[in-house]
Amino acid sequence: MDNSAAPELTIVRYGHPALREKAQPIGRVTRDVKELVTVMAQVMRTARGLGLAANQVGIARRVALVEIDEKLTPLIDPELVSAAGAETTDEGCLSLPRLYGNVPRPTRVVVRARNLSGRRVTLEAEGLLARAICHEIDHLNGVLFIDHLSSIRRKLLSAKLKKIAEKRS
Ligand SMILES: [Zn+2]
Numbered sequence: 411m412d413n414s415a416a417p418e419l420t421i422v423r424y425g426h427p428a429l430r431e432k433a434q435p436i437g438r439v440t441r442d443v444k445e446l447v448t449v450m451a452q453v454m455r456t457a458r459g460l461g462l463a464a465n466q467v468g469i470a471r472r473v474a475l476v477e478i479d480e481k482l483t484p485l486i487d488p489e490l491v492s493a494a495g496a497e498t499t500d501e502g503c504l505s506l507p508r509l510y511g512n513v514p515r516p517t518r519v520v521v522r523a524r525n526l527s528g529r530r531v532t533l534e535a536e537g538l539l540a541r542a543i544c545h546e547i548d549h550l551n552g553v554l555f556i557d558h559l560s561s562i563r564r565k566l567l568s569a570k571l572k573k574i575a576e577k578r579s
Contacts, residue, residue: 419453419467424506424554425575431470433463433550435487439528443473447484447526450475459504461542463549466505474546478539488523488547491532493540501545501555509570513558515541 422428436443446464454462454475463474474485495517500510519540521533535543545555556564556571564571 419449419469421453421457421462421466421504422468423574423577424556424571426468426505428465428468428470429505429549429554430552431465432552433465433470433472435472436524437487439486439524439526443486444526446471446473447475447486451477451482454504457504460538461546462504463546465549465552472550474550476539476542476546478542483533483539483543484523484526485521485543485546486524486526488521488543488550490544490547491520491522493520493544494518497541499541501541503545503555506554506556506571506574509556509567509574511556511559511563511567513541513545513555515544519543521547 450462450464450467453467454477460478461474461476464471472487474488476483476485493516496514497517498512498514501513502510517540518536521535521543522530523533525531556567
């Protein structure tokens, strides 16, 4: 990234190699990182998503966002510290359009991440926010929600997955 006009980012779909990459740590929160967060937030809102990881715009760095109830939570170098509870419910992903599956997730999580000032912060989340954070941290590790589905369910979705992969941008 350079400092000229905001880079144009588009969401990549299932089948794109960036979605399977383990994203690299950010370390120092530079102006470029802040700009990436700003642009990713725009991309996420345009796509009407609750969250977006940098892998999903083809950048394998540990930056993700979650926005629930109009509250934007940037996750820079996030690490799951602890998780409790379990709930299985339908989940979707901007990189897997029109595809949903029942995914078990913890109901409460504690996460350490850097904020936009570069400081390490601890976040506690529950319910949908906890679910969304787990989904995004998965992305940064090259994991997709379909990986949590049963092999039978994945098999049933295989034709749809193939179609998404063929149309990938
Ligand atoms: Zn996703």
